[in-house]
Amino acid sequence: MTRELNVLGACPLDCPDTCSWVVTVRDGEAVGLRGNPGQPYTRGALCVKVNRYVEHTKAPDRILYPMRRVGPKGAGRFERITWDEALDEIAERLTAITGEFGGEAIWPYQGTGTLGYIQGETGQAGRRLWNALGASFHDLNICSRAGNTGLRLTNGSPGGMDPETFAQSRLILLWGTNTLTSGHHLWKFIQRARTDGAHVVAIDPIRTRTADQADEHLAIRPGTDAALALALLHVVLDEGAQDEEYLERHTHGWGDFEQEIRKYPPKVAAEITGIPEKDIRALGVRLAHTRPTGIRATMGLQRHRGGGTALRTIAAIPGVTGDWRHPGGGVAYSTSGHVPIQADTRLDLLPDGPVRSLTMTRLAEGLEDTADPVKCLWVYAANPMGSTSDQNRVRRGLLREDLFTVVMEQFPTDTVDYADIVLPATMQFEHADLHAGYGHMYLMWNEPAVPPPGECLSTTETFRRVARRLGLTDPSLYDSDLEIARQLLSGGHPSLAGITVERLRAEGWVRLSVPDPFVPFTDGFPTASGRLEFPGPGQAYVEPFTARAAGPYKLALITPASHTFLNTIFGNNPELARRAGGPKIAVNEKDAADRGLHDGQRVRVFNDNGELAAELEISDRVAPGVVMTPKGHWPKLSPGGTNANALVDERDADMGRGAVYHDNLVEIAPLPDPAKDEGATAPA
Template sequence: MDDDPDPDGADVSIDARGDREVPGACPMDCPDTCSWVVTVRDGRAVRLEGDSDHPFTRGVLCNKLNDYVAYTQSPERLLYPMRRVGPKGAGDFERISWEAALDEIAERLQGVIREFGGPAIWPYVGSGSMGLLQGVYGAGRRLWNVVGASRHLMTICTIAGGVGTGYTLGDNRVGMDPETLRFSKLIILWGSNTLTTNHHLWRPITTARRNGAHLVVIDPTRTRTADAADSHLALIPGTDAALALGLLHVVLGEGAEDRDFIERHTLGWDAFRRRILEYPPARVAEICGLPVDAIVELGKRIARTRPTGIRVTMGLQRHGGGGMAVRTITCIPGVTGDWRYPGGGAGYDTRGFFGVNWAALYRDDLRRPDTRALSMTRLGEGLLEVTDPPVKALVVYASNPAASVPHQTKIRRGLARPDLFTVVVEHFRTDTVEYADIVLPATMQFEHADVQISYGHLYISWNEPAVAPPGECLPTTEIFRRLARRLGLDVSCLYDSDEEMARQLLDSDHPSLRGITFDALRKRGWMRLAVPEPFVPFADGFPTPSGKLEFYTTRMTQAGLDPLAGYTPPYEAAQRGTPLAARYPLALIAGADHYFVNSVFANVPAQTRRSGPTTIRVHPGDAMPRRLETGCEARVFNDRGAFVARVEVTPRVRPGVVASTKGRWPRLSTDGATVNATVDERDADMGGGAVFHDNRVEVERLSRSAG
């Protein structure tokens, strides 16, 4: 291969046939943030492969990207701006020019601002791209700060557990370095279907197991990851914190607490010890629906095994006590002293280690300090119930809330409001697009520049554009630059180029970015943060106010919460013997699909064929009285809504639980609804997080066959 013809640019190679190999990174909402190489021939992407030089992803891409090249070239892509010409929800549009689209958007937004003020505009962004420029973090934020729009709170995914982590460790987005799991002797995958959602982590896990590590999965369902583990604890959804306390009760009974670490590096031990003693294994077994022996066995393993590494993921915190659950689990290595060892500790997120210049990217200094905030998980409420001012304009990008947000029926009512002006920036005709007044076509990752960080490793990546955008698609950043001009805004940073924003983002004196400049990153494609190897972040202290891991923290008192780590029951999932449990006796959880990333790829025929039809897995003991059989269709319902699914009767779910997967599009589903039709838009205990897995339902057989 020849050297890059532009030595100051990205490391683009050209082979003898003239094919270009362009480095980039996956933008999906996934902890692995794969480094990739796009092969371009005659201006067209023809192949996508993993970058074999990347130390974490090592040249392997997941099966969700099997059809990504074809996905970017799909005949169903949106290529031109469109204006609605029929009723909202009908999906009738006409093609218009960018000039007409932007003029209309600017005119409508200016009218909203004049009559109702900037907060009547809700910029609604999701995690369709995790890019720091084009996606969830950066795109448009400067513009909305200047306009005075409502602040958009990213509450849908990690926030409850992040706040819980912050109360214990001092930062919402930190934990053990996942790569150090290779040193672990006991690995607990807590609420993680790693082989589906984080499969590159399997390499360090495999290394550890070859060296004698024992692998435990804690999950209400028997996933493919549980199949590969040495042991599996199938607890009642939402009872994880009680299990953590029960395991620590066993640790204390074994006399295995690390008294030196506790004395030097923790706060509130005496009170926390008393709380642990309130949760003996017999009580925890009743709460969690587990055998006492299983709790004692795992507790003894934790007591006797150093280092123990715990991987905590987002699913277990999506309930009414989710923040406390993650807070309490991250206390376990504080009792055992595992935070002092490579391969020890608990890992929830790694984004807090990336010391990029967020202030320069966001420019929140341009925003009024009293600007109203709206939670993305309460979109239905925001569109139908919020006043002073009401939401009059909704601008959606990197998100398909009509499919992915709780209380689907309520959201549809809100989106159908005739007085709501809705703009959607998209790649495809999603359910949300069907309700738009103006639709704008956006570029995909092959077609624009971006910076990617990770919540599952310590590498930052540059995504070099590989091909020209199709049709009239524009990068989201460019869309907002053009809109700013139409709005007549005279604030220079609104017109910064993508490269200028990337340089500002990387202009940081944080130690983790030492040596990581824009030019170096673009040339290399990816760089590891400037942290030690192995990285043991909390061996000598924590970024809390006390400098210690805080079992007890007055910060929670100030927030109106119990200051001591403990167990907060879920709202619905663990109820037994209540009127709600009698009416809706089954707890519904919906984990990640093996072939989709949230709702991305759920419109790809090859991926949906691999995934199969919408399915609920039901325990035989729950199936029998409902006359449910594998292959039949059933209606899953509660007071909030209903959806139709194919039934699989299996002991791989525990009694009292039905399991499905998330990500389906309503418009491509039977009866036009999905699992989120049944989910409440209620807040978790911390951070306003979503409660997708805190949901009781009933299931009834339908007379028609699933086919």
Template structure:
């Protein structure tokens, strides 16, 4: 091929449609250029209205990633102790025989619920990944425990649901119509860079962009204003801004009277959050709260974008519940470009139940939380988890309570299968390792949780070695288990047609033939789109500041502010005065790409960043090797000293593999294995630590 990655002259070139499956709201549409059966080029689809021909710095190297020399190409069986990562090559027949035999033994002795299919966000596709709960038909037939996906956005999804009746908000593309844009914990240039094109367009049209973030991120540097609040205090800031709106008499009284429930009670709560009290909670100057509150009061429409990080603490669900309530006070929900964008996932009206086939369950089964895997593997005994099947996930690195997680994975009586592309930290604990296809090698159908498009992924090249797709692996395993239900053997095309055939209005005119022909389609919603122009899908049909549903679920019926748990403990704050934030890295995506050396070189080494005052108080200098610790665990990193972080905050990035950095543990060794306030969400950012020189 030529140096530019294109086929030399005279070689036939095919262009096949596809899409990025990774855990990113942008869900890019791409095109793969293939010559003589080899993928020679990858680019964002030029005409796609959101992708606009560009991919991120990570995915630009995806083709090279698929051809990496350390890729898993054959099934493996463990030969050493768990955690050592010593394996021998075996064939697929031998691997499937052993898996089927061990699963049968476990189910016969302990029942199907002793099997835990542990699926992560490594692939978000509807056929091969998490959105479609890939493999659920097999697991339902076996009566396996239900995997409760709690690591990403669940607290915020539940919280917005209490206010709006749904987690759906505005189309992020409609932020181009906003005149004030509040980015709540959203470093879009790193985590969803296509959105920045929308925001910069709005800026050029006169919009004022505010980055509300405890770190001066890449995005905050390009915003018109940066508000560096204390971690976990976003809901308090929202209430304080509304307090200023009320003091100016700028609330939308007609909208409040006609379209909301519980306004008198919510108004009383807002009145408790004076600018001075809000400033104390958030660690901000009073003038900042008052100035931004005045801007909010007079600027219509105001659009907001919240990312997942702000709900990963003990008050995370309430934080998103309150952000969703804010445009109800100002009336922005009635305006194009007004309201909150958190996740667009619910707009795709595919028939997910036809894909999942929960009717195949033999009876009720328990749910096991993704973020409580350490606890489940070491304490649950009714029945105990005896078989763990991990795919699209790297729990040894990516989940809180890392010490307990790894202790559970070390159990010799736990039969563990890992389906993977590379030898991650989790692979080292497997009994059987299965080589999986990557996105250019299998069929998939994708949507995005940050836009309104669905994408068809056509396999562009043959899988290398003996790699199999997730769907094919489960078809073969079902056969080896002696199962006969036809639903277990549906082809990928059959699965896609079942998903698209539910008759939902969002899919009018969109079928598999069209997707295969065109590569992508916008869901059938107008643009711009005012989602609640005809009412809210709540029990009352209105925006609910007071929610009877929340009360019935055991929560405060009234929207408000719930502080992070560890911030509210003064003794803990004295012993461990820093709040550790593990933000998204620019060159990895969760733990994906953390073994790609070209990206690792650009990412540097694992680091922790402190404000100059915090570093000086500990006698620490730039570049020092430091220990970050609390009562749960510790890890080491190189110190960066910068006023890009506020005092009292330590910042690092997630995603590093311990085995590749020489660390015996990573950041999640310090994170508590407990739930956020709603939905069982994770608490990665509700984490107090201290930092000292490493020995």
């Protein structure tokens, strides 16, 4: 007799929407997946990527058993071993490494493959074990750190608007964000606002899917966003529309910031940003006289040299206009700043106090350090060979024979190919987790729907077994998933009032205990002054690296999110890869003509870091001087064996050592035509 049930869960992926979903299970097998129609943000819809998640969990290349390397590093040749054999070898190698080099020689390289508080990045899964071993601290700065830091300087928190209140906005600035690809559930609230007369502006170097649907698109030069923000405020001042009462009662440093604004009239900003002066002035007038104005600014915006400053200055706009007074006014970046959950990583387990910090975006540099070498790289929920800057240097680091590399994974990624030991990891249907979206105000529970296939283990269970094999005795290393969840929710913060594990398991999702509509900072800002703090003299704009193309490379490279991949997740899914096609580089017609290039041509995109083989696409979606190729392709599945990160510098943004994926210069040249080459060399 067929037995069917529906299990409530949540999407684990690095997306602001963190959807609530329903898994249909028939006779112990997941057979269907849909968005939870009862959850106010998800409302029954998933994205084009996650719609194939059931298929993805059953893919023939799923890693199901522990493996040991048998070929050279990078070759991807392994033999199956037992869990006991894997744990014995891991324990032996870790014991030897810590004995000779100390615990800091271990780098636990965690990524955002899952954002769960139990299994993933937001809860720093595994950190208790690493602290007990004295391992280096992993500074997970790759995604949003520059922007977070800039927002903290202005607002005291990266938390801002409840995105649902965009339905009440009358002017919406989608600033450096492609909503319809990277968080499409927000669009229904934007559409509701448009029904009531809201005007929607997309500010983006690329004419994205979202820009196509906006009322207006401003094609800004990459990295010049702060200059535009200052110019818009210049017009607000010209119009006499600043909110003097709000400035007096709720802000700090207005006098100095006003002087900064006066340095950037629309004419000056037009030269910097590439946006016509009349368009800057027109938007400035609209901003001056439209309340509430809601600004959606997400992570792509801050991946350049001045990324932190850009968010810091954009966040100042509602301080001048007083938009923080209103539902639908302010800036929305990451609602994670409103989630009062702190993971207990047990810093007291550290054997000798604080340890060194190794920065995620500086992986190549860390692996090259010979004075204080990394001897064990333990990778989980990450694919640094596909996702990290300066790909060729990272590859050289992973090829080190003296580096013991363990990778916990679901699929044979490029990073897996460099592992010494591979451990099979569960997927979201197969383990418990607690989630909070960074684009909404809900907590969600993911209940295991089916047993893990093969010998896959969850992150938490893997680390429990490693701790046991190492003979570690602290009881916190063996806490169950439910115990961890209860600890996470036990902080006593008012926003968690009434939210328990039992309630979450029963209902699937619960809104944080905050007012609805939620208007942040009504009781002051969590800054030292208790007020919004404006940037000081010289702190409102940092010129991007790409602004000075004085050398041989003249084209600014943008590597936005793909519509079919999420970072490199789904890069091996046959249908999604088919829809994405091979790597393409979008080039403006003028730049193509200047280089004698034609549409559909095979080209090499290159700089001093490396090169990418791609198909040229002449497009008016990019302005002259800008080229674009979406991220997410697996290097080993791409022509030439690289993806766009082979072109990205391992450089720091201005704040938080953030990544600079959108602040690199490249050039483009033809690749040989294989058909012509074959014809030239074929025998008569």
